[in-house]
Amino acid sequence: MIYDVIIIGGGVIGCCIARTLSKYDLKICLLEKEAELASGTTKGNSGVVHAGYAAPREYIKRNLCIRGNKLYTQAAEELNFPFQRIGSFVVALEDSQIKVLEEQRRQGIQDGIPGLEVILDKEKIKYMEPNINDEVVGVLHAPTAGIVSPYEMTFALADNAATNGVKFLLNQKVRRIKHQDYTFTIKTKTQEFKSRNVINAAGLYAARISKLVGLDYFEIMPRRGEYILFDRNALHLNKILFPTPTKVSKGILVCPTLHENTFVGPNAQNITDKKDISTTEAGLKEILEAGRKLVPNLPVRSSIRNFAGLRAVPDTYDFIIDNTDIYGFINIAGILSPGLTSCFAIAEKVVEFLELLGVELKIKEDYNPRRLKPERFKDFSKEELDQKIKEDPSWGRIICRCETIPEKEIINAIHAPVGATTVDGIKFRCRPGMGRCQGGFCRPRVIEILSRELNIPYEEVTKRGEDTNFLIAKTKDLTLKEIEGGTE
Numbered sequence: 001m002i003y004d005v006i007i008i009g010g011g012v013i014g015c016c017i018a019r020t021l022s023k024y025d026l027k028i029c030l031l032e033k034e035a036e037l038a039s040g041t042t043k044g045n046s047g048v049v050h051a052g053y054a055a056p057r058e059y060i061k062r063n064l065c066i067r068g069n070k071l072y073t074q075a076a077e078e079l080n081f082p083f084q085r086i087g088s089f090v091v092a093l094e095d096s097q098i099k100v101l102e103e104q105r106r107q108g109i110q111d112g113i114p115g116l117e118v119i120l121d122k123e124k125i126k127y128m129e130p131n132i133n134d135e136v137v138g139v140l141h142a143p144t145a146g147i148v149s150p151y152e153m154t155f156a157l158a159d160n161a162a163t164n165g166v167k168f169l170l171n172q173k174v175r176r177i178k179h180q181d182y183t184f185t186i187k188t189k190t191q192e193f194k195s196r197n198v199i200n201a202a203g204l205y206a207a208r209i210s211k212l213v214g215l216d217y218f219e220i221m222p223r224r225g226e227y228i229l230f231d232r233n234a235l236h237l238n239k240i241l242f243p244t245p246t247k248v249s250k251g252i253l254v255c256p257t258l259h260e261n262t263f264v265g266p267n268a269q270n271i272t273d274k275k276d277i278s279t280t281e282a283g284l285k286e287i288l289e290a291g292r293k294l295v296p297n298l299p300v301r302s303s304i305r306n307f308a309g310l311r312a313v314p315d316t317y318d319f320i321i322d323n324t325d326i327y328g329f330i331n332i333a334g335i336l337s338p339g340l341t342s343c344f345a346i347a348e349k350v351v352e353f354l355e356l357l358g359v360e361l362k363i364k365e366d367y368n369p370r371r372l373k374p375e376r377f378k379d380f381s382k383e384e385l386d387q388k389i390k391e392d393p394s395w396g397r398i399i400c401r402c403e404t405i406p407e408k409e410i411i412n413a414i415h416a417p418v419g420a421t422t423v424d425g426i427k428f429r430c431r432p433g434m435g436r437c438q439g440g441f442c443r444p445r446v447i448e449i450l451s452r453e454l455n456i457p458y459e460e461v462t463k464r465g466e467d468t469n470f471l472i473a474k475t476k477d478l479t480l481k482e483i484e485g486g487t488e
């Protein structure tokens with residue numbers, strides 16, 4: 001079979017493109033190298049839907065961000081992913097910074113960003129965000145900025161795309177691409193696929209994929225950003241807080257999450273290893289120090305996790321969105337921040353490119369833009385819950401006590417249209433392991449449920465795919481030598 005479109009990469013960009021194209025009568029497949037979607041940059045970022053005033057005007061990412069922000073309202077409503085427009089403050093702590101805020105406001109309004117205002121009334125600022133530093137002299141308020149859970153949104157996009165016929169294939173690392181007679185032949189370790197068009201959304205590895213078809217015109221470098229996450233309810237922020245930007249960076253922010261945590265980060269370190277998501281003592285000190293300038297009472301003792309994400313920084317510093325010279329090969333590369341915000345606008349560009357390539361874009365009669373909200377224990381009233389437990393007792397078996405996640409939510413995550421197959425897949429879909437104990441109690445139970453539902457032995461259950469197994473064998477099946485690691 002020959003696909004009309006193959007998308008390489010199952011991050012938020014690839015999944016958003018898949019969902020956008022799923023409304024057309026096309027044969028579409030998405031290939032992802034990892035065992036789960038959203039395993040790359042999409043997993044480790046700030047989750048801010050930016051208003052769009054920050055990027056320089058000469059960059060295409062500025063317009064895509066402004067447009068992308070607007071498209072979130074309809075997408076969140078159709079796909080039922082959690083998203084809140086809580087608004088952001090750019091915080092000035094010195095009078096000299098006010099002119100930066102005024103300029104961002106002026107240009108932002110000219111470019112169609114609604115509601116931007118510079119607030120100089122300290123009482124009003126403190127009322128809107130009581131935790132902000134008392135030294136504040138003014139803020140740029142952007143009411144359209146919001147927060148989203150990047151991976152929950154990616155799963156929503158993928159589930160809806162799959163329901164509308166897109167095929168998602170995991171553990172399929174693209175290794176070779178041949179282009180002949182207007183057809184691409186794509187080889188992974190185990191399979192071969194054919195497609196008329198290819199969309200390269202491979203994040204940090206997009207330059208490598210581009211080179212497979214002989215297009216060697218950009219490089220992608222990893223830039224690491226570290227974070228500290230605080231326990232739920234340790235601090236309640238109303239707003240996303242940015243410092244006044246410098247020429248090189250939007251700076252380190254302090255931000256609430258949709259699950260009532262707060263985080264501080266990210267810093268920006270150019271590194272060379274595209275897999276290095278470690279955190280460093282110096283980096284954590286740097287972000288704490290910066291965060292305290294915005295919120296002096298950061299709840300340091302309630303920190304529950306440090307993590308890092310890698311930006312895919314192109315040598316142009318702008319998004320690379322190209323209908324390339326290789327007919328049918330589209331590069332969507334270097335999607336650094338604000339890529340999450342821009343994804344719906346980027347997907348619109350892909351539709352334009354396919355039209356230019358002469359692909360027939362006929363809307364399917366049975367296209368369904370809606371995805372039902374996953375049922376959550378926490379959303380039910382007591383009466384509803386009693387009824388649910390009566391119908392299915394697994395609603396009453398709490399597996400993760402920190403986040404109150406019952407067995408049924410885990411089972412549903414496994415049997416979603418693009419279901420979870422690993423412990424991390426479960427964690428990012430429905431949160432067991434995200435709480436204060438970070439999985440200490442619930443992990444063995446999650447392994448048990450995955451083994452049962454996927455009908456695989458315990459030893460084959462992994463954290464995040466190949467070579468990340470938790471268990472090697474049943475203790476009773478091992479010899480003493482094996483148990484003691486080879487010493488008798």
Ligand SMILES: Cc1cc2nc3c(=O)[nH]c(=O)nc-3n(C[C@H](O)[C@H](O)[C@H](O)COP(=O)(O)OP(=O)(O)OC[C@H]3O[C@@H](n4cnc5c(N)ncnc54)[C@H](O)[C@@H]3O)c2cc1C
Nearest residue numbers: 009011013033040041042046048174203225338339340341
């Ligand atoms: C620290 C940090 C903070 C950020 N904060 C924000 C923010 O607040 N707001 C915002 O709008 N943006 C933010 N961003 C940017 C945003 O996270 C990215 O723009 C977005 O996640 C990029 O998604 P992607 O799909 O392009 O990349 P990825 O999520 O990396 O997806 C690419 C996928 O391709 C797969 N892949 C790679 N090679 C192959 C291959 N050979 N075969 C098959 N699959 C392959 C990878 O495994 C991966 O899953 C931030 C980024 C970082 C790092």
